[in-house]
Amino acid sequence: MTETLFDVERIRKDFPILSRELPGGRPLVYLDSGNSSQKPLQVVNAMRDHLEHHYSNVGRALHVLGSESTEAYEGARDKVAAFIGAPSRDEVVFTKNASEALNLVAYAFGNPLAEDERFRVRPGDEILISEMEHHSNIVPWQLVAQRTGATLRWFPVTDEGRLDLSGLTELVNERTKIVSIVHQSNVLGTVNPVAEVLARARQVGAVMMLDASQSVPHRPVDVAALGVDFVAFTGHKMVGPSGIGVLWGRREVLEAMPPFLGGGEMIEAVWMDHSTYAPIPHKFEAGTPPIVEAVGLGAAVDYLTSVGMDDIRRHEHELTEYGLAALAEVPGLRVLGPKTAEGRGGTLSFTLPEVHPHDVGQILDDAFGIAVRVGHHCARPLHLRFGIPASTRASMYLYNTTDEIDALVRGLHHVQKVFG
Structure with missing residues (x-):
């Protein structure tokens, strides 16, 4: 899917870490900005x-x-x-x-x-x-x-x-x-x-x-x-x-x-x-x-x-819509929170049946270079509310792309095959 809101590839060039190659030749797919965002050269x-x-x-x-x-x-x-x-x-x-x-x-x-x-x-x-x-x-x-x-x-x-x-x-x-x-x-x-x-x-x-x-x-x-x-x-x-x-x-x-x-x-x-x-x-x-x-x-x-906060919000809204639809194609996956992009941000927390989030995160990292967060995300009472000990969280920002969401979905299908 082509990005339409602003030039994401130009923005990504401001963040050297996003072009890093991980061990084994894996490209970095960073979906953990809700934990901590990456830094552009201008800040460094x-x-x-x-x-x-x-x-x-x-x-x-x-x-x-x-x-x-x-x-x-x-x-x-x-x-x-x-x-x-x-x-x-x-x-x-x-x-x-x-x-x-x-x-x-x-x-x-x-x-x-x-x-x-x-x-x-x-x-x-x-x-x-x-x-x-x-x-x-x-x-x-x-x-x-x-x-x-x-x-x-x-x-x-x-x-x-x-x-x-x-x-x-x-x-x-x-x-x-x-x-x-x-x-x-x-x-x-x-x-x-x-x-x-x-x-x-x-x-x-x-x-x-x-x-x-x-x-x-x-x-x-x-x-x-x-x-x-x-x-x-x-x-x-x-x-x-x-x-x-x-x-x-x-x-x-x-x-x-x-x-x-x-x-x-x-x-x-x-x-x-x-x-x-x-x-x-x-x-x-x-x-x-x-x-x-x-x-x-x-x-x-x-x-x-300089990027524009309204543009960032629109870009993330588009990513959220795309991400919710893409994750819905993963069998059994349960998204926590609103199922539409209205009144929500680009944080997608989810569970997979019969697979612990720690295993999900480890396989995504080891096999695909995808960085997500796993655990209760310093919100344990909320997880208890939903009857789960932990979840996997993919959180997006101005430098993320729909291609990275596609990579996440491919990784989740692989996780299911490993535990199938």
Whole structure:
């Protein structure tokens, strides 16, 4: 099938690893971008250039290198803010990943230092997540509940893999302090109905957060238009480096939050018995930050912007339609999540009868050079919901092609022959 949306072959040339030949002469078929995306030369070169010619610590030195490094670091913040439609650059906090961003917000809830009533969590209060969350958006809230005596509740998931909102009014109630759900599922591909949940959260005065790790890399995301209070995502899934993530928060809410980590650069002034804190976002960025990683993230934003997020979304939608139809030809294969491309992203998780996902992944890699992820994908409760211990996940991105999906299907037919 000919690619029609944009020049995928031109894009692939920006990613040297995609032309790598694996042992035995196998071409690499990389279908694991939901785990971590590959990096274009533009990102690699930007990071190398900074290390070679501009590196110094940021916010501390007045010399030329210090100024250049600080300018590059803060310039990356400007790029991220523009990319996600943030009303202010000061609302963009750099973290080491999305997990840290989610933990930063979770730590604020029930923190005895919090003066704002929104962050005061007591026994009887409720925290709401969903059954389709990544562990990074489950465990932090379990810890908050254990620490404060609050009750953790969750939206169930329908058999189709959609968020079950039939109990929305009962689940989001006057006791709810925060609703924290995934924007796009890392297993099901489901894109959740944010507006409907947010409207109810606003009725009861609850704060709302999105884990957007699987949406920001793949579709246009405008945080102001979403209207939520917090959004977390990570660099390594959006053609950027690992070691850097982002917490976006509404200015008013961030200013009310107590700091998460203490140390250099997050302070305004320090005495032996107390301290005052720097304005946002620096209040949440203690110590030497991920400088080169921020430069890389800025370059990743430039790259994705140059390709066009609307075009990326359309390309992945086409791949998803093609992939769902192609996988339907594999006897007995069960796709988890929505069976159509509407309201879902390019993540295709599935099971094969009588074949463990670990065996599927191993054979696909050994025989065909196809890289997929196997396991519960850090979403064990969701797998328990569907009565399975694990699944195989093929996750697509801007550089993938329908030919690679065809290779996956051929590989799955081979797997079935091996276990037939």
